Amino acid sequence: MHKSAYFEFSTDFDLAVIGAGVVGLSIAWRTARRGLRVVIVDPDPGGGATHASAGMLAPVSEVTYTEEPLLRLGLASLERWPGFAAELERDSGLRVDYRTDGTLDIGYGSDDMAQLDDLAAFEETLGLRVERLTGRECRKWEPMLSPAVRGGLLARDDAWVNPRRLVTALCAALTRAGASFVAARALELLPEGVRLAEGVLRAERVVVACGARSPELLPGLPVRPVKGQILRLRGPGGFLSACVRGRVHGSPVYLVPREDGEITVGATMEELGFDARVTAGGVYELLRDAHELVPGVAELELAETAVGFRPGTPDNLPLIGALSPGRYVATGHHRAGVLLSPVTAEAMAGLLTGETPPALLDACDPNRFLSLDSPTAKGPR
Ligand code: GLY
Numbered sequence: 001m002h003k004s005a006y007f008e009f010s011t012d013f014d015l016a017v018i019g020a021g022v023v024g025l026s027i028a029w030r031t032a033r034r035g036l037r038v039v040i041v042d043p044d045p046g047g048g049a050t051h052a053s054a055g056m057l058a059p060v061s062e063v064t065y066t067e068e069p070l071l072r073l074g075l076a077s078l079e080r081w082p083g084f085a086a087e088l089e090r091d092s093g094l095r096v097d098y099r100t101d102g103t104l105d106i107g108y109g110s111d112d113m114a115q116l117d118d119l120a121a122f123e124e125t126l127g128l129r130v131e132r133l134t135g136r137e138c139r140k141w142e143p144m145l146s147p148a149v150r151g152g153l154l155a156r157d158d159a160w161v162n163p164r165r166l167v168t169a170l171c172a173a174l175t176r177a178g179a180s181f182v183a184a185r186a187l188e189l190l191p192e193g194v195r196l197a198e199g200v201l202r203a204e205r206v207v208v209a210c211g212a213r214s215p216e217l218l219p220g221l222p223v224r225p226v227k228g229q230i231l232r233l234r235g236p237g238g239f240l241s242a243c244v245r246g247r248v249h250g251s252p253v254y255l256v257p258r259e260d261g262e263i264t265v266g267a268t269m270e271e272l273g274f275d276a277r278v279t280a281g282g283v284y285e286l287l288r289d290a291h292e293l294v295p296g297v298a299e300l301e302l303a304e305t306a307v308g309f310r311p312g313t314p315d316n317l318p319l320i321g322a323l324s325p326g327r328y329v330a331t332g333h334h335r336a337g338v339l340l341s342p343v344t345a346e347a348m349a350g351l352l353t354g355e356t357p358p359a360l361l362d363a364c365d366p367n368r369f370l371s372l373d374s375p376t377a378k379g380p381r
Helices: 022-032 068-092 110-125 135-141 163-176 211-216 280-293 295-299 337-352 359-364
Strands: 012-018 038-041 103-107 131-134 151-155 180-182 186-190 193-196 199-208 224-234 243-248 251-257 262-266 301-312 319-324 327-331
Touching: 012 022, 012 193, 022 038, 022 068, 022 163, 022 327, 022 337, 038 199, 068 163, 068 337, 068 359, 103 110, 103 135, 110 151, 110 243, 131 135, 135 151, 163 180, 186 199, 199 337, 211 224, 211 301, 211 327, 224 280, 243 280, 251 280, 262 280, 280 295, 319 337, 319 359, 327 337, 337 359
Parallel strands: 012 038, 012 199, 038 180, 103 243, 199 327
Antiparallel strands: 103 151, 131 151, 186 193, 193 199, 224 262, 224 301, 243 251, 251 262, 319 327
């Protein structure tokens, strides 16, 4: 992972971004492109939730009944993804494996199919483009699917990207843009910048983007860790061509293919604080359900297990904006950090350079949960 020795304690920066996950790095990149002197502070860039994410850009397939504002935000960000990926590949000289080959949402049993039918009807009322497929049509689209699959929905507009390549490309683009990295943990926000174990890093503006760890710097921020376990399987290139999601007797699972033959299988959703254990039960359930949908996974190498902590909020919408003059936050992206990175980064880069945030971001006001007498309440947007 990229770490740089550029940092000197005597340097003043326009902006310090705390957290080198996909959200923090994207904000840093878009802001550095506007000419600000940017430093990114993280003991392990790309090592947080991004490391365990699958990189699905799937606002349609991941829509849930009560979350239309999140859907609208996701669709707006999905629209930005082709330009974001192309520009990043140009700036970094690296590929991010951005794929638009279609996402299949599979129903395994008749109970799962009934749920999918309801979901399709809901998606249609929202004007989303989904196609209902029979089991045979699903297998034509993705031949590795089990003969037992009853049917599914095809979301042609949903896409995916390799999140680890994304982090590498963002770090490379940032280095080319002259940004600095400090491999350290931020201990405290100060009026003049950030306190690290090594001393004070001076920065005019600070964005806290360290995911589920953000409340350590902003006590009271309503963000909690939602544990996810994932697996990485290694097989021949082209084992799967589509991104396959599914429900197997009510239990959700997804399989996301990479161009090098790797498949990310995810993910559990567990409210267990920062419990970083990979459990036998978690691995068993993921493999069991993945195997029901795609029996051939049994032949693949189990290359890695990993745990990440999604930053969850009470309403599942992120917290993006200013808390007080010079203090900003961008976290709480829960299951959609990779998807929402372009829209978050664009809004934050605008805000940091004096623009009015887009109306789309109103629902993400970070002050919406803060009580009126809180010191961080009523900050400027
Ligand atoms: N967006 C997939 C997940 O959070 O598991």
